[in-house]
Amino acid sequence: MNRIPKMIRRLCVAALLSCCWMPSAHAADAAGALIERGAYLARVGDCVACHTAPKGKPYAGGLAMSTPVGAVYSTNITPDPRTGIGTWTLRDFERALRHGVSRDGHNLYPAMPYPSYAKVRDEDVAALYAYFMRAVPAVKQANRESDIRWPLNMRWPLKLWNLAFLDQEVFRDNAAQSATWNRGAYLTQGLGHCGACHTSRGAAFQEKALDERGDQYLQGAALEGWYASSLGGDRRAGLGRWNEQDLRSFLRTGANRHATAFGSMTDVINNSTQHLTDADTQAIAHYLKSLPTPDGAGLFAAVPVATSAQALSGARVYGKYCLQCHGADGRGVPPLLAPLALNPNLAAPRTASLINVTLNGTRELVIGGLPAPYPMPAFGKVLSDAEVADVVTYLRGQWGQGADPMSVSADEVRKLRKTTRR
Structure with a gap:
């Protein structure tokens, strides 16, 4: 006679407990x-x-x-x-x-x-x-x-x-743009803070532009012994030759057919961009490719063949220390060994990155837990200031797409060696 009431009580208790548990489980989720x-x-x-x-x-x-x-x-x-x-x-x-x-x-x-x-x-x-x-x-x-x-x-x-x-x-979405563009703009301008490195700063250390409405936004900037290259549409010193797939590859692996990451960008690849979702990587690439080309960019001078005594000395240094990886034609073996031909870093308005990477090499890219097999070695202990200046002069004259081949001095190298010594 008492079994039915006991069963009812047990069912009621179970129901009550489930009601109490379900909200807490949802809250935990x-x-x-x-x-x-x-x-x-x-x-x-x-x-x-x-x-x-x-x-x-x-x-x-x-x-x-x-x-x-x-x-x-x-x-x-x-x-x-x-x-x-x-x-x-x-x-x-x-x-x-x-x-x-x-x-x-x-x-x-x-x-x-x-x-x-x-x-x-x-x-x-x-x-x-x-x-x-x-x-x-x-x-x-x-x-x-x-x-x-x-x-x-x-x-x-x-x-x-x-x-x-x-x-x-x-950040507010731009109604005139696609959802992909807006997502890429939000990530690039906001948490990605790309402008903190790639936008030049004024006398008060302020970024000269915070989004694409400013003509200086992401157009390249000096940064702690490096030059963060332009992310705009310049075909020489920017991303004008890159397509969205090139950008996705670079964000995923730190290398593509045009260039390889160095400096603080190595940390960005290792810690951040390789871990983004495919949709977010695509959104950033799409947004960056929408950035305007600065006035006058992409106007090529004839590619010079450096024949000065300094450049000839640099050619000898290149043949001894660089040719084995980058090749006589400067094409390298991308993405394993960085190309120099059409690499935007060689056409940058400043030579800090070329000097720095020659002196100090690059830190390892670690993609999916595996170190990249051929990081750039440091030649600071092997080459003199004059030899570094000579080889960088040669590189810019040979593959700088019109960059000034005579802009590098041994004094520039000496100063950068002092401030970047590890």
Whole structure:
């Protein structure tokens, strides 16, 4: 007689428990999805590259970043409550990310690319916050003060800098463009912060343009001993000869039929762009190929054959140290061995990258966990300043597509050797 009531009670209890459990399970799934999205967005922003010191723990800060007035050091953004951001609210996080103001109210140096991150949408800020607060291991490591001396280390002038140069408007889709274009623009201008390296800066260290409406946007810039090449449509020194597939290959692997990544772009490939979805890679490529060609770009002079004494000396250096990989015709074996012929870096308006890569070589590209087999070796201990100047002069004269073949001096090499010595 009592079996039916007991069974009913058990069924009621089970039903009640399932009702209580289902919302919590859905909440856990939603939280997990938010964290996963935040982890992906941190990849897009390559946050680990700047907030991790050499041989340091991820996101614990301490990486030195050069500025015209001294080095600044990236901060600890792990959820440690004393030395990191463990006590920060979402509002604190958002204000630092998009407005360059830390939790205690001090202004961040624009070495932190918050002028780009100002474009990041609210939902993506929330996802990043969830990832850093709930998935990144806490690391107790105090932040390091900058090397900038008084009075230049005072932070209050940065409030005026923000008033003058910070556009606080979140990215808005352009109704005249496709969904793919808008996605590529959002990633490139925002978390990708491509302009932080590839856009030249003014006297106040501000980027001269923050999107395609400015004619200086992504048209190339000097950067810590390198020259970040133009991403515009210039056929000599930009991406005018590249198609969208070339760009997708470069973002995925750091190499294509035209060039190979070097300098800080190696970190971008290793930590960020190779991990993007196919759709996002395609969107960035599509957006970059839409950028305008600067006035006067793509007008070729006759390709010079360098015959000066300096260039002839450079030809001998090339034959001894470079020909085996890059070939007598400069075509290399792409994507394994970088081509020099039609490589936009040889036509760049500045020679810093050519000098730097000759002196110091390149760090390894690591794609899918496998190091690239033929990184560029360093010749700084083998070649003199004059020999480096000679071979770079030869390269520009032979394959620079009209670049000035006489622009490199031993003094330029000496100065760069001093500032980039590892």
